Amino acid sequence: MTTDPEEKRRVDVAIVGGGACGLMTALRAAADPDLVIAVLEKSSREGCNAAISSGSLAAAGTRFQAAAGIVDSPQRHANDILAASGDEELRPVVEALCKVAPEFVEWIADTGYPIELGVDMPRAGMSVPRLHADTGRLCGARLVRHLRALLDRSPNAALVDEAKVVDLLVDNGSVVGVVVEQNGSRQEFLAAAVVLATDGFAADPTLRAEHLGDLGNPFYAGVATSTGDALRWTAPLGAQLRNMGAALRSGLVVIDHGTRVSPALQFNGAVLVNASGERFVDEESIGYSALAGILRRQPGERAAMVFDATAMAATRESEMMRDCLAAGAIRDLTTLAELADVMGTSENRASAAIAPRPGRRVLRPPYHLAWVTHGVLTTQGGLVVDAQGRVLDHAGAPIPGLYAGGGAACGLAGPHSDGYSSGSGLLSAFGMGWIVGNRLAKRAA
Ligand SMILES: Cc1cc2nc3c(=O)[nH]c(=O)nc-3n(C[C@H](O)[C@H](O)[C@H](O)COP(=O)(O)OP(=O)(O)OC[C@H]3O[C@@H](n4cnc5c(N)ncnc54)[C@H](O)[C@@H]3O)c2cc1C
Structure with missing residues (x-):
């Protein structure tokens, strides 16, 4: 050309x-x-x-x-x-x-x-x-x-x-x-x-492998146009780069759907339980980008986000929850027995796993559950x-x-x-x- x-x-x-x-x-x-x-x-x-x-x-x-x-x-x-x-x-x-x-x-x-x-x-x-x-x-x-x-x-x-x-x-x-x-x-x-x-x-x-290889193989939730063109044009000009290993990540990507659950869920009592049935993080204290790194270290790089009708009511008007509901990404579980079954654990262990931290809400049945994993939204x-x-x-x-x-x-x-x-x-x-x-x-x- x-x-x-x-x-x-x-x-x-x-x-x-x-x-x-x-x-x-x-x-x-x-x-x-x-x-x-x-x-x-x-x-x-x-x-x-x-x-x-x-x-x-x-x-x-x-x-x-x-x-x-x-x-x-x-x-x-x-x-x-x-x-x-x-x-x-x-x-x-x-x-x-x-x-x-x-x-x-x-x-x-x-x-x-x-x-x-x-x-x-x-x-x-x-x-x-x-x-x-x-x-x-x-x-x-x-x-x-x-x-x-x-x-x-x-x-x-x-x-x-x-x-x-x-x-x-x-x-x-x-x-x-x-x-x-x-x-x-x-x-x-x-x-x-x-x-x-x-x-x-x-x-x-290529640029992702060069700078973000340590993020593993995350779900990519951004657009196809983010191809780093400006970096290539400015390299010959001696432009300075910074923080190339950082990304906006999300630990709230729903497996098999690619939608994200709302980051406000955790503030309404939702808990994260890994595939071994264990809690592994203080849900309210961690941002969704940092959560991605913690999720990556869990068995199967996944966890169940468990919440209830009160948490659903507080978040369902967000576009993230609307997308999840439209995609069928959230399971409705009537009883603790059903929840335990989906989590692959016993009722006793499920009950212990969803117990609230001090000062937080008790989750009540019926429950909702989404299996979440880590993804990348944009580079930083x-x-x-x-x-x-x-x-x-x-x-x-x-x-x-x-x-x-x-x-x-x-x-x-x-x-x-x-x-x-x-x-x-x-x-x-x-x-x-x-x-x-x-x-x-x-x-x-
Ligand atoms: C799912 C998701 C949710 C997010 N939610 C939030 C949020 O709620 N709040 C928040 O603060 N941030 C959020 N972000 C991050 C935010 O969207 C981005 O940080 C922001 O859009 C970056 O703005 P920008 O103008 O740099 O890029 P963009 O908005 O992506 O625009 C870049 C444009 O440049 C064009 N372009 C690229 N290369 C060329 C080229 N060679 N020639 C011509 N055009 C070119 C692209 O086609 C594109 O249209 C989210 C990101 C994702 C993926």
Whole structure:
């Protein structure tokens, strides 16, 4: 395939990827009417992780929290994330993202998107409720549709679909555009700024084997488009990578179905029992990403999540539980004898295994059970960026013309998947999109 030299186009901002980070960058940059913005999307049909996500937005100090009487702050949010990740070197980026989180969540709401505080969405390591979600819990797909519709109304920005970026254009160390493959031909887009919003590399077997081999053979619950393209283009530029061995994992993937049970189940009395009939973790104290590693070490890399009608009632409106119920992924067991049978143990041992820890609820029949295993949702390692989203080289200097955010950039989990805090994926993506988009708009103003 050749590049037609006549086919050069010129934009102010070329955004690679039309998921969470790309859309937010474009919407914010488009506020400057003097900018021409192209969002180049590999394949809307194959999709972005934002669209299959739960759409839970972590933000502290929002008006939604205030209305619920919850006292919180961006600083507390950043401290919670850093306490889990241990990655103090990333503090400036984490603090910058947490600072803008209430701004972008309220802005999304002000564009007509129905947001509420998820008071029914407790998560390990989150010191107060701070996940926000859409009312009705139609989740990421609804949010991406909403943001794409907003972009459609921006006269100076366009989302170009089936436009796969295959390389960067570089002139004397500066990034000056991208090479796009579309309809069997290549075109060059010259741009004053290029934003990498391509997400991570979880769908690329070679990169996964290189960086995440120690995760074993997890179920992959992300999209096919996360193939680490940005990493390949930026390696010749000397871009710095960080925390490549970390991923957003889930220990709540239902075996044979690929759906996930709600992480709120544990906070409503649900217990995890392994295939030997033993409890192996304090269910409330562990996040779902860290749980994946613990599950991997259990016999058969699986465990039974056992809960009851009260826990079901508290969680069944989440999209995860709706998916599980629609898929027939949850078994209903009327008596302790039936539960013991499915667990492959005696009634006495089953009764002992589901006994509550001090201060927790007693599970009452009828019971529900799902066999869960570990999976990977997205990667967390990536390009090192500064608090303004500029991609840094090995010497710590910004590569001129190049920005990155979301899963293309280093995430907030720290060096290990156990350090992932709920809501940090979209925080990185929308937060950095907000920062970069605002910066580009301001700079041109
Ligand atoms: C099942 C699941 C549930 C999740 N739930 C949550 C949640 O509730 N809260 C949360 O905070 N995080 C959640 N996450 C994580 C979150 O979805 C991601 O961290 C986030 O979507 C990353 O945003 P992004 O913009 O970097 O990537 P994406 O949203 O994946 O968008 C990247 C886009 O780039 C495009 N692209 C890739 N390569 C190219 C190329 N070469 N040329 C052009 N386009 C390209 C892709 O096609 C894609 O559209 C979840 C993830 C999964 C898989």
